[in-house]
Every structure is written in C-alpha cells, then in structure tokens.
Amino acid sequence: MAGRLRLGRRRIPIEAGDTIAMALYRAGVLTLTRSIKLHRRRGLYCGSGECASCLVTVDGVPGVRSCTTEARDGMRVRREGGWPSVEHDALAIADRLHLLLPVGFYYKTFIHPRWAWPIAERVIRRVAGLGRLPVGAPSRAASRHVMCDVLVVGAGPSGRAAAAGAAAAGASVVLCDEGWIHEPPVDVEVLERHAAIGVYEGPLVPLAGVDEVVQVHPARVVIATGAVESHPVFPGNDLPGVMLGRAAARLASGGVRIGDRAVVVVRHREGLEHLRVIRESGVRIAAAVVSDELATEVPDGIQTLVGAEVVRAEGRRRVHVAVLRGADGVSRGIGCDALVLALGMQPRDGLARMAGPGEVEVVGEAAGAASPTTARAGIVCPCEDVTVADLRRAWSEGFRSSELLKRYTTATMGPCQGAMCGRHLATFARARGAAANAAARTTARPPARPVALELLAAPVHEVIEQRTALHDLHVAAGARMSWSGSWIRPFHYSDPQAEYRAVRERVSIMDVGTLGKFLLTGPDADPLVEASFPVRAATVSVGRARYLLAVDEAGHVFDDGLLCSLGEEGWYLTSTSGGAERIEAWLRDRVDRLGLRAHVIDLTPERGAIAVAGPRSRELLSRLTDDPLDASSLPPLGVRELTVAGIPCGAIRTGFVGEVTFELHHPRSRGPELWRALMEAGSDLALLPHGLDALELLRLEKGHVYIGQDTLPDDTPAKLGLGWAAEPTERFAGRRAIERLERIPRRRRLVGLRFERGGPELRGMALHEGRRIIGRVTSAAASPAVGSTIGLGWLVGDGEGAPSHLRAGRVAAEVVATPFYDPTGERLRA
Amino acid sequence: MAIRVPCPNCGWRSATEFRWGGELRPLDAPDPEADFERVLLPANEAGPQNERWFHLLGCRRWVTVRRDTTTNEVG
Numbered sequence: 088m089a090g091r092l093r094l095g096r097r098r099i100p101i102e103a104g105d106t107i108a109m110a111l112y113r114a115g116v117l118t119l120t121r122s123i124k125l126h127r128r129r130g131l132y133c134g135s136g137e138c139a140s141c142l143v144t145v146d147g148v149p150g151v152r153s154c155t156t157e158a159r160d161g162m163r164v165r166r167e168g169g170w171p172s173v174e175h176d177a178l179a180i181a182d183r184l185h186l187l188l189p190v191g192f193y194y195k196t197f198i199h200p201r202w203a204w205p206i207a208e209r210v211i212r213r214v215a216g217l218g219r220l221p222v223g224a225p226s227r228a229a230s231r232h233v234m235c236d237v238l239v240v241g242a243g244p245s246g247r248a249a250a251a252g253a254a255a256a257g258a259s260v261v262l263c264d265e266g267w268i269h270e271p272p273v274d275v276e277v278l279e280r281h282a283a284i285g286v287y288e289g290p291l292v293p294l295a296g297v298d299e300v301v302q303v304h305p306a307r308v309v310i311a312t313g314a315v316e317s318h319p320v321f322p323g324n325d326l327p328g329v330m331l332g333r334a335a336a337r338l339a340s341g342g343v344r345i346g347d348r349a350v351v352v353v354r355h356r357e358g359l360e361h362l363r364v365i366r367e368s369g370v371r372i373a374a375a376v377v378s379d380e381l382a383t384e385v386p387d388g389i390q391t392l393v394g395a396e397v398v399r400a401e402g403r404r405r406v407h408v409a410v411l412r413g414a415d416g417v418s419r420g421i422g423c424d425a426l427v428l429a430l431g432m433q434p435r436d437g438l439a440r441m442a443g444p445g446e447v448e449v450v451g452e453a454a455g456a457a458s459p460t461t462a463r464a465g466i467v468c469p470c471e472d473v474t475v476a477d478l479r480r481a482w483s484e485g486f487r488s489s490e491l492l493k494r495y496t497t498a499t500m501g502p503c504q505g506a507m508c509g510r511h512l513a514t515f516a517r518a519r520g521a522a523a524n525a526a527a528r529t530t531a532r533p534p535a536r537p538v539a540l541e542l543l544a545a546p547v548h549e550v551i552e553q554r555t556a557l558h559d560l561h562v563a564a565g566a567r568m569s570w571s572g573s574w575i576r577p578f579h580y581s582d583p584q585a586e587y588r589a590v591r592e593r594v595s596i597m598d599v600g601t602l603g604k605f606l607l608t609g610p611d612a613d614p615l616v617e618a619s620f621p622v623r624a625a626t627v628s629v630g631r632a633r634y635l636l637a638v639d640e641a642g643h644v645f646d647d648g649l650l651c652s653l654g655e656e657g658w659y660l661t662s663t664s665g666g667a668e669r670i671e672a673w674l675r676d677r678v679d680r681l682g683l684r685a686h687v688i689d690l691t692p693e694r695g696a697i698a699v700a701g702p703r704s705r706e707l708l709s710r711l712t713d714d715p716l717d718a719s720s721l722p723p724l725g726v727r728e729l730t731v732a733g734i735p736c737g738a739i740r741t742g743f744v745g746e747v748t749f750e751l752h753h754p755r756s757r758g759p760e761l762w763r764a765l766m767e768a769g770s771d772l773a774l775l776p777h778g779l780d781a782l783e784l785l786r787l788e789k790g791h792v793y794i795g796q797d798t799l800p801d802d803t804p805a806k807l808g809l810g811w812a813a814e815p816t817e818r819f820a821g822r823r824a825i826e827r828l829e830r831i832p833r834r835r836r837l838v839g840l841r842f843e844r845g846g847p848e849l850r851g852m853a854l855h856e857g858r859r860i861i862g863r864v865t866s867a868a869a870s871p872a873v874g875s876t877i878g879l880g881w882l883v884g885d886g887e888g889a890p891s892h893l894r895a896g897r898v899a900a901e902v903v904a905t906p907f908y909d910p911t912g913e914r915l916r917a
Numbered sequence: 918m919a920i921r922v923p924c925p926n927c928g929w930r931s932a933t934e935f936r937w938g939g940e941l942r943p944l945d946a947p948d949p950e951a952d953f954e955r956v957l958l959p960a961n962e963a964g965p966q967n968e969r970w971f972h973l974l975g976c977r978r979w980v981t982v983r984r985d986t987t988t989n990e991v992g
Contacts, residue, residue: 288920288989443988640956672936672971672979679979680944689977820944824956827949 090160099164104341107153107164108134108141113343117327117405119143119153121168123501124472125182128173128404130327132469134334136265137315139470139502140325142167142218149218150502150537154334155266167218190477190496220540228545230300235261235276238292238305240283240438242268245451246311250275253309261303263294265536283312285533286442295538300545307448310439314432314452318469318507319352320462323400325469332429336361339368346425350409352376352397358429359384365427373423376411399465400426433457437504440531459510461518468508470501478515488525489516499529502537555600556695556758566778572665574601577778586777587784587871590744594701595777596765599750600758603648603667604694605674608657609685614818616658618677621804621815621825622650629654632724632739636804636812637662637670642824644802644809646670647794651726651739659726659737659752663794667691677820695758698741699765700748702917703772708749710768721749723916732764742915744785745908784868787877790839790905797837797865797879803828807837833885835862839905842867842876845898852895854880864895872908879905920989926976938969941981963987 091098092110099114108119108131118128119141129140136155144165145151153164169176235258239250242264250262251272260275262268268279281294281301290308294301316331323329328346332353338345339361348371351362359381366372366386374390382393394414401408401420408420432452439449464475473496486495489512498512499505505512509528517526553574561568566577577598579586589595607615613624620635627633629652637646646666651659662670667689674687699708705716711732714720721727721740729738729751736751753761766774777785792798792807804813805828815822842849846869854862867878882890882902893900909915920932940959946952960966965985972978984991 668973671977672938672973675971675977676938676969676979823946823949823952827953830949 090158092158092160092162092164094164094166101158101160102342105158106337106341107143107145107151107156107158107162109338109341109343110158111153111164112338112345118166118173119327120166121173121176121179122325122469122472123168126169126176126179127182127325127466127472128179128327129325129469130405131330131334131338132325133316133318133331133507134337135315135331137503137506138318142502144218147221147224148539149220150539152537165218190473190480226541226544227298228300228539228541229298230302230545232302232304233261233276233278234304235259236305237261237307237309238263238303239275239309239311240264240292241311241313241451241453242266242271242277242279243311243313243451245313245453246309247272249309249311249448249450253307261305263301263303282536282538283438284536284538286438286447287533290442290446293533295534295536295542298542300542308442308446310436310442310447310449310453311451312435312438312453314455315435315503315506316428317430317433317457317459318511319397319428319430320459320465320467320475320511321397321399322465323402323406324465326400326402326406326426328402328405328424329400329426329428332358332361332427335425335427335429336364339364339370342368344369345427346370346423348373348423349425349427350374350376350411350421350423351427351429353381353385353429354378355429355431356381357432361427361429362386362389370425374409374411374421397426397428431457433459433510435506437506437531437535440528441533441535457510459514461514462511467511467515468496468498468501468505470503470508471497471499473498473508475515478512482515482519487516487519488521489513489527489529490525492516493529504531504535505529553601555598556755557598557600557697557762560759560762561598561776564776566776571601571779574664576601576664577776579778579780580776583778583780583784584871586775586781589773589775590701590746590777590781590785591872592702594699594703594707594769594772594774595781596762596769596774597698597700597777597782598696598762599698600695600755601664602691602696603660603662603664603670604690604696604752605660605662605671606657606688606690607660607674607685608688609683611683611685612657614681615674615677615683615685615687616650617816617818618681618683618820619674620650621813621819621821623814623816624652626814627652630726632726632741634724634812635660636809637666637673638804638813638815638819638821638825639673640820640824641801642803642821642828643800644794644798644804644807645673645800647792649724649739649741651737653726661696661739661750665795693755694752695755695761696750696752697758697761697765698744698748698750700744700746700777702746702914704747704749707765707769707772707774711764716749718916723912732761732768734761734764736761742912743789743791744782745789745906746914747917783866784870787866787868787879788870788872788906788908790879790907792837792879793866799881802837805829806833806835835881835883836885837865837879838862838882839903839907840864840867840878840880840893840895840900841873841903841907842878842895843899845869845876845895849876849878849895849898854882854900855894856890856892861890861893870907877903877907920984920991922970922972922980922982922991924972924975924978924980926978927972930972930975932970934972934974935970936973938971938979941967941969965992 088100089103090101101110117130132140134154136152141153143153166173237253237258237260239262254260254274262275263278263281265282271277281296292303372389376392376395385391395411398410400406409426410420412418434453434455481495551573561577566580632649632651635650648662714729725740729736734757736753739750741748849867853860862882864880870877889902921929946955
C-alpha cells in the first residue's frame with residue numbers, strides 16, 4: 088500500500104501507480120459523480136481523460152479528471168453533484184421527469200414570468216452537477232512565450248517519431264503532451280503535462296500547463312493527438328460498470344478487478360488484448376461479443392457470441408444485465424457487473440480541425456477516419472446529458488443540421504468538446520437525409536481540452552505602463568496613483584474636496600503631461616489641419632488656440648483637443664491622454680493618402696505639461712516669470728512662450744476647470760524642477776495640487792464632456808451640442824458625412840442634469856420618464872458650487888420640449904442648461 | 918507569425934506590430950449618399966483586398982497592402 092486518500096470520512100488505500108479512479112474503484116466506489124442535467128450516476132468510463140464522467144474535486148480544486156490524475160497519500164477527494172450527496176441524490180428524479188428539462192429547456196421553460204428567471208437560474212446552477220469554484224483563492228498561474236521551428240502536440244509513438252525526425256534535421260523542436268513524457272527524444276524541448284488548447288492564427292498554440300500557460304509560436308505544427316475510443320450509444324450506456332476497453336484494461340493491469348462477471352465486446356484487435364488482461368486479473372468473462380473476423384482469436388473457455396450487438400444495459404447502482412441481440416435477431420440478457428466496450432478508435436482531431444488548410448500536419452492515429460453507426464436510443468453526449476430522443480425532438484422542431492443540433496441541445500459542448508459524441512451528431516443528421524454540409528462535423532473551436540479559468544486569467548506581462556516625469560513627486564506627496572488608460576496618474580493627494588476648493592478659491596497645479604502633444608509642420612501644415620479636422624485654418628490667429636473636435640470620415644467624434652497656431656512654425660496640437668495614439672494615426676493617414684508635404688512630430692514623450700489653475704494663478708506665476716501675463720498679452724485661449732523659474736515653457740490659456748488656467752508645456756526633463764518651483768512659490772497661497780478626482784467635479788460643473796465617458800462611438804458634434812466647434816472646409820474628410828447627418832433628425836442629445844440627491848453612483852443609471860426609459864446618466868457628482876448633484880446624460884429626441892417627471896432610479900432629475908458654474912465665463916476671462 | 922506586413926521603412930514585419938486600418942477606400946465620393954457607402958459599407962471581400970496597416974509599434978508609417986482575407990496571404 089502506498090498511502091491513503093480521503094473520501095469524506097472514508098480512507099481509501101492507494102497502491103503504487105494508482106490513479107484516483109483506480110483507487111476508488113478498487114474500494115468499491117463506482118459512482119464518481121452525477122450527470123449535469125439528469126443526475127444519473129456516472130463512473131469511470133473512458134479512462135483516458137476525455138469524458139466528464141469521473142470529474143471530482145481534489146483538495147478544493149473542482150473538475151479534476153480522476154481517471155488520469157495520480158492518487159497521492161493524504162489527498163482529499165470530494166465527489167461533485169448530487170444533493171444531498173452523490174450516493175443519495177434527491178435530484179435524480181430529474182431523470183424521470185425529463186419533461187421538466189426538455190431539450191433546449193433554457194429557451195423554453197422558466198422563461199415566463201420574466202421575474203422568475205433569475206430565481207430559476209440560481210436553482211439550476213445549484214442543481215447542475217458541477218463542482219464549486221474556489222473563488223478568491225490566490226492564483227499562481229503565469230504565462231510565457233516560446234518560439235520554435237516545430238511544435239509536436241502529443242508524445243505517443245507518432246509524435247515522438249515526428250519530434251525526433253525534426254530534431255535530427257536541425258530544427259528546434261518543442262514536444263508537448265497532456266500527460267507525462269517518459270524518455271523523450273534527444274535535442275527536443277519537452278513540455279509534459281501541457282495540453283494544447285487551440286490552434287490560432289500564426290500559428291499560435293497555447294498550452295495549458297499545471298500552473299502556467301505557454302504561448303508557443305512555432306513555424307510548423309505537427310498534430311499527433313492520437314485517438315479516442317469509440318463511444319457506443321444504447322440505453323444504459325452510462326451506467327457505472329459500463330466502460331470502454333482501455334479504461335477496463337488499465338484497471339485490470341493495475342490489479343483492480345472490474346467486477347465478478349464481465350461481458351466484453353470486442354470489435355478491434357486491441358480489444359483482444361484488453362480481454363486477456365481483464366481475464367487474467369481474475370474476472371470471469373460471462374461472454375465475449377466479437378465481430379466475425381476476430382471470432383477465431385478469442386481464447387478457449389470463453390463463451391463467444393459472434394456478430395451480436397448490445398441492445399441495452401440494465402441496472403440501478405451499476406450494470407447487472409447486458410441485453411444482447413444475436414446475429415439470429417434474438418435478444419437475451421446476460422447477468423454481469425461489468426460491461427466492457429472495445430469498439431475501435433476514432434481520431435482525436437479537434438486541434439487538427441481548428442487549423443486552416445495546410446496550417447498543420449496531422450500524423451498517426453489522429454489522421455484516421457471513423458464513422459459510428461446510427462443509434463436508436465441512449466446517451467449521445469454524456470458530458471451534457473443529451474440523448475438520442477433529445478436529438479430527435481430537436482430535429483422535429485426544425486434544427487436540421489449538425490451545427491443547429493449542437494447549438495440547441497448543447498451536445499459536444501462539454502469537457503470532451505465532442506471528441507466522443509461529435510461523430511454521432513453528424514451520423515444522426517446524415518441518417519435523416521441531411522445534405523453533406525448539414526451533416527458535417529461541427530466546427531472545432533478552442534479550448535480543445537479543459538482549461539482552468541485561473542489559467543485563462545494568467546497575467547500578461549506585456550503591459551504598457553506610462554508615467555510622467557513627475558511620477559516620483561506624486562508618490563512622495565502620498566498621492567493615490569492608479570491607472571487612467573495606459574498612464575499611472577494621481578487621483579487625489581489628500582481630500583479631493585480641499586483640492587477642488589484650492590482651484591475654485593485660490594490656486595492649484597495639476598500634472599497634465601499625459602496629454603497627447605504634436606507639432607504639425609511643413610509647407611502643407613495648413614492643408615493637413617483642414618483635411619484632418621473640421622476647422623478653418625485661416626480663422627485661427629497666430630498665437631491663439633482653438634477648441635478642436637476630432638471627427639472621423641463617418642462624422643463621428645473620436646477625440647477633442649486644442650489646436651494652437653504657431654505661425655511660420657506650424658501648429659501645436661494637444662489631444663486627450665487616451666486619444667493620442669488614434670489622433671496620431673489619423674493625422675499620418677491623411678499625410679500619407681493625400682501626399683501632403685507635412686510632418687507629424689509626436690512630442691508626447693519629450694514634453695511635460697503642468698496646469699496652473701485658479702483665480703490666483705496669475706499671481707503665482709508672476710513670482711516666477713518676468714514675462715507679461717495680463718489678459719491682453721495672454722488672453723483666454725492665448726498661446727505664447729514664457730520662461731517660468733528659468734524653464735522655457737509654451738503657455739496656453741485654457742479653461743477646462745472653469746478658472747483662469749495656464750498650461751505650461753515644458754521639456755520633460757525639467758518637469759520636477761518646475762513642479763517644485765510652483766509648489767514653493769505657492770506655499771503662502773495655500774497651493775494644493777489636484778488630481779483626477781477633483782478634475783472630474785471641476786469639469787462637470789463647466790459641463791465639459793469627457794470623450795469616451797459622456798459620449799458614444801457614433802456621436803456627432805451636433806448630438807453633443809458642440810456643433811459650433813465643427814466648421815469643416817472642402818478639404819475635410821468627414822465633411823460629406825457631417826452634411827448628411829445634419830439632415831437627419833437627431834435621435835438623442837447630451838444634456839445637463841440636476842438631481843435631487845446622490846453622487847457618482849448615478850453614473851450609468853437609466854433615466855425614466857414615467858415607466859419609459861428615455862436616457863442614461865453618463866456623469867454625476869455633488870457640486871459645491873451649484874449646491875446640488877449635477878450630471879450629464881443622454882436623452883432621446885431632438886430636444887423639443889423638456890421631459891417632466893424625469894428620474895434616475897428613485898432620484899428625481901431635471902434637465903438644466905450647462906455650464907452649471909459661471910455660465911457667462913467671466914471667471915475664465917479674468 | 919504567419920501574417921507579415923511589408924513596411925516601406927522597416928521591411929517585412931510581424932502583423933502584431935501593426936494596427937489594422939480597414940479597407941482602402943476612395944478619398945472622396947461625389948455626394949453624401951455615395952459617401953455613406955464609401956465610409957460605412959465596406960466590400961468585406963472574401964479574397965484579395967487592399968487594406969491599410971499602421972506600423973504602430975515601429976516607424977508609425979501607413980502602408981497599403983493586398984491581403985487575401987481567406988488565406989491571409991499578403992502580396
């Protein structure tokens with residue numbers, strides 16, 4: 088004895104080399120789980136890791152294939168499914184009440200009344216024979232990439248030969264297998280216990296290991312996944328004690344007696360070997376059912392039935408009678424407690440069928456062909472509990488092709504992914520006269536083998552994390568840093584409300600180095616600007632900035648920013664932090680397609696930017712510069728060079744937050760120096776830096792939209808109420824779209840909202856008028872300036888007549904004009 | 918990787934370095950209705966079609982390539 092495993096309170100002895108299923112079978116535990124829908128008893132069946140009949144929970148991990156997992160001392164095994172237990176399952180009544188769970192039941196029953204479905208869903212989830220997920224358990228999974236010349240999937244004889252051959256020819260070879268790989272070929276990288284789960288474009292073959300995902304990028308893929316045993320369909324084919332030849336032979340060669348009396352059906356040569364092993368393990372062979380050509384090879388002393396076939400298996404806890412129909416057409420039952428079916432092999436070709444033509448090379452048994460005979464009754468798909476009767480009913484309801492049968496009945500969708508039942512489905516359709524394409528095998532898709540969710544979530548290491556030059560200063564100031572797109576940005580330093588007040592009442596600074604920053608220059612810079620944006624270049628004076636909408640060829644807004652005229656030098660363009668990449672691609676596309684003599688220079692990585700905002704921002708800056716800052720030298724949306732604290736800056740008078748603001752664009756390397764100088768110079772003004780949390784409230788009070796948060800991908804300038812910002816010329820790529828869209832009535836519009844109470848939690852809520860949903864909240868916050876909760880949101884209609892009795896959830900709302908704060912813009916112009 | 922894209926600056930590079938920019942379409946259409954078709958109704962060829970690719974993780978140049986959408990052959 089090599090130890091014990093625990094099954095509930097029982098301790099089950101383990102012999103060396105035992106799998107979990109073997110140890111349990113030896114101890115008389117035949118029922119390993121309950122089936123997903125009908126709660127039928129299921130036990131060891133395929134013995135090779137294909138089907139879902141032996142899934143158990145091991146040490147808290149659900150869905151472990153007990154037939155291929157080695158038993159270890161101290162292992163805690165729990166059987167899944169069944170209520171209150173696998174052995175005494177009250178839900179087994181589902182098998183008798185098949186009417187309640189007809190094929191396609193999720194489309195038919197529990198649908199009405201609508202309120203009942205969430206409850207029914209919860210119950211169905213509970214009764215479905217699946218293990219419990221260890222939610223919250225820490226994951227160790229990682230993912231890595233491997234490049235090679237040849238990937239061989241499957242380390243059987245053909246796979247080994249292919250790997251050895253390729254290695255001998257000098258190729259770099261990776262050989263993987265779901266199980267262990269003993270004595271691998273030389274010069275081959277071995278990935279044992281790594282199952283290939285798909286063949287993707289590339290080719291790219293992800294392997295699911297025990298605690299890692301390996302993304303293999305081979306030049307060539309060899310599929311040597313072998314074959315699975317044919318799955319026979321007859322009533323009772325899933326009873327414990329009914330098993331395939333290889334499962335029985337494995338038990339027998341591991342010293343486990345599969346029963347006292349066995350009926351063994353042999354239809355291929357390998358099965359004769361199984362018969363011998365089973366017999367030698369001390370099992371009495373009640374009958375050997377063989378095909379004609381094998382009849383003479385059955386050992387003496389065994390009752391042999393030539394040409395008979397299994398009609399059904401009977402039994403309650405396990406098989407006790409196999410009913411056979413002889414070649415003479417007479418049926419008779421034979422008492423037995425094990426029924427072994429060695430009917431031949433069918434290629435395990437899921438991976439091969441996933442690949443495009445010529446993408447992979449298939450060798451060995453995986454390249455074979457097989458086609459089962461038509462079955463009259465029984466379980467076709469053991470994983471999903473689909474019977475021949477279910478297929479018939481689906482067919483009579485009009486689902487008359489293998490693909491439709493699959494979708495409607497969920498056959499082939501279980502853990503084996505149709506390895507066992509896929510051909511039955513095709514045969515079923517063919518037997519009913521379906522055309523070739525309607526009786527074809529269903530499309531194979533990843534995952535070809537079961538994969539733990541943990542592995543699918545394995546971290547990707549190639550994350551782009553962008554930081555501004557001021558990152559360390561923010562961290563040192565105790566800012567809460569988090570993701571904003573690909574950037575790590577400060578959300579707040581202390582109290583967002585205090586930061587908000589610093590902007591509104593005094594002065595504050597913010598790191599806006601994340602903005603997209605571009606220089607557009609060259610002789611055709613003006614045509615480039617007019618071809619790319621709905622703007623008339625001549626109307627932007629030198630030294631001034633213009634609010635810009637980036638509109639695509641379909642007339643949809645995809646970004647916004649500021650366009651600054653630098654005169655001879657060209658244009659300085661800022662975009663949103665997240666939109667920089669797209670706006671750059673858009674500009675370069677225009678340059679390329681129109682053959683413009685213009686350069687797009689991305690200054691985002693080399694320029695930093697700090698916004699100095701608040702009624703006392705001018706006072707603060709005047710302490711650090713001798714350049715004029717008055718409203719005539721640097722008016723709202725004015726642009727000029729400033730030297731601040733000895734650092735050359737391009738300054739833009741902006742007003743996103745609604746106060747006098749100077750955006751100082753400076754060489755990135757001098758950012759920390761500038762930030763420190765501003766902080767120091769502002770200490771007696773009680774300067775506080777502000778983060779994204781305060782900014783959200785500040786911009787909302789001004790009614791400024793965040794493209795992407797307040798907008799949808801098909802928003803036009805007019806829908807956003809920003810029609811005034813679109814002034815396309817003949818050159819602009821989207822001018823015809825804008826023209827066309829102007830003639831179509833607007834079906835929705837963005838409006839300002841005031842709520843009776845609430846805050847950011849209102850974001851995303853539906854807006855109701857009476858019982859009708861007529862819009863959605865896109866932003867909301869409690870505004871100190873307005874004294875109530877404000878927001879932005881969508882309303883259907885073109886804006887004629889304001890809706891009454893508007894509410895978001897239980898919160899009353901009304902449509903109001905924006906901006907909420909300083910509507911005349913006096914503070915901006917100060 | 919199987920799909921490789923010829924960049925005029927960088928030579929043949931893996932498609933993972935590029936961003937796909939859709940079908941190549943005419944620069945303009947005579948009227949708004951034809952323009953709607955130009956922009957929003959792509960041909961969606963099953964077979965060779967001309968496409969735009971942007972060398973995002975490279976030299977950031979656009980290139981027009983002919984790709985067979987059924988085989989991913991780029992020529």
